[in-house]
Amino acid sequence: MDRATDPHPYDALLLLSFGGPEGPDDVLPFLENVTRGRGIPRERLAEVGAHYHLFGGVSPINEQNRTLLAALRADFAAHGLDLPVYWGNRNWGPYLTDTLRDMVRDGRRRVLTLATSAYASYSGCRQYREDLAGALATLAAEGLELPRVDKLRHYFNHPGFLETVTDGVLAALARLPEEVRGGAHLAFSTHSIPDAAADTSGPPAAHGPGGAYVAQHLDAAGHVAAAVREATGGEHPWRLVYQSRSGAPHIPWLEPDISEHLAALHAEGAPGVVMVPIGFVSDHMEVLYDLDTEAMAVAKELGLPAVRSATVGAEPRFVAAVRDLVLERAATERGESPGRCALGALGPSHDICPVGCCPARQAKPAAAGADSPYA
Structure with missing residues (x-):
């Protein structure tokens, strides 16, 4: 073969x-x-x-x-x-x-x-x-x-993922009114998680404020924003934002929330915005409701022109x-050394999750990692 x-x-x-x-x-x-x-x-x-x-x-x-x-x-x-x-x-x-x-x-x-x-x-x-x-x-x-x-x-940084996200952003920009398109902001949205879970995401060496979760999203969003700038020849300010918080109010979760960010953009005079669901592979309920329904309603109330780009699906x-x-x-x-495709600054991720990677609140067995009981 x-x-x-x-x-x-x-x-x-x-x-x-x-x-x-x-x-x-x-x-x-x-x-x-x-x-x-x-x-x-x-x-x-x-x-x-x-x-x-x-x-x-x-x-x-x-x-x-x-x-x-x-x-x-x-x-x-x-x-x-x-x-x-x-x-x-x-x-x-x-x-x-x-x-x-x-x-x-x-x-x-x-x-x-x-x-x-x-x-x-x-x-x-x-x-x-x-x-x-x-x-x-x-x-x-x-x-x-x-x-x-x-x-x-x-x-998250494979070319097939990021290039598809980039083309989705370009298509979304084209749906904005021409008079606001050139200065539109990009709001890269992902699922909010508790700060404590973010801080311990990824291998232990990556633990710290935001952990690998935030670092990987920032790397992916930064690459897409740069690719959009190159394709359009214009500057589109961007920020990583969060959605779908579901925890108790007293527990800190990643911020800012997408709706709060839309209000801030409007207050700053942003002409328009593309919401980019970079944290999601497909248009599941949290995309359809939290972005297409809730966030879009906020943008409409503010009078802020907004569109949402496609997920990779x-x-x-x-x-x-x-x-x-x-x-x-x-x-x-098989013991070979294949090329490993990755864009951005972080390089390809590990194949096998190491011990201490993304720890659970209560220790439970996990397969397909260095600590798997089913190696």
Whole structure:
């Protein structure tokens, strides 16, 4: 087999995502899955659930994952990469444990995982690894032979991701009125997390104010802003902002909030803004509600011209980036030294999460890392 399309030693790719409800009756059970063990009052779940009911009780994330799944399979087949692709979710069907069980029964023994989160953080990486460990523990208790499960490196700075984001920003700028386009600001938005979780994100060497989570977002946003400046020939001031805070008010979370930033831009006289959901792979509910609904309403009330750029979704360059990452990791596992694509200043991320990377509040086993009990 040509090494350029050789997935050995891997015999399957697992698309691992968050999951979402697909009808009104799914909303509350889904939110109970997401918040299990955290003591969230039922009335708070109902409040969040109202966001989903604005869209018929359907989150777009599952359908977008089906689209990505089909695109990956088509891309792999078109490029001679013989690697089956499976899909499992953390919080809704198809559930991760059920998918891994199917993979074992299909004879898969070396599984490579693509998480639909591009950055280092507890919720964006280690929690997925904990879910993998939990699923493997369930299969072990059932007496099944466990596969070895690895995880692709963080892809926030892969060209296929960042170039797609850049083109989305350029397309969004073109939708702004011509008279405000040249001076429009860029608001790069990602999910807010507690300061304490940000500070301990990434390997221990990266721990500190904001940790790897903030550093990676700033690096990605800075690269996109520079690429937009080069393409347009104009200066577009930018800032990293946050959305979707859900914690107790007394706990510090990353700021500024996107809506507060829009108000500040208006007060400063900014002519317009492009909201760039750089922290998200697809248009799931927090993009549709927190940006397209809530933040857009704020911008409209302020009289601030605003548009939102697209997420990468299943865009062909992002799909090709996944293929590149799969082949890169496979070659590394075979003892080769493949080229590792990365833009920006931080360079390619680690393949194997080290001990102490994005620690949990309460220690739990996590697969696909240096501290995995399933190596």
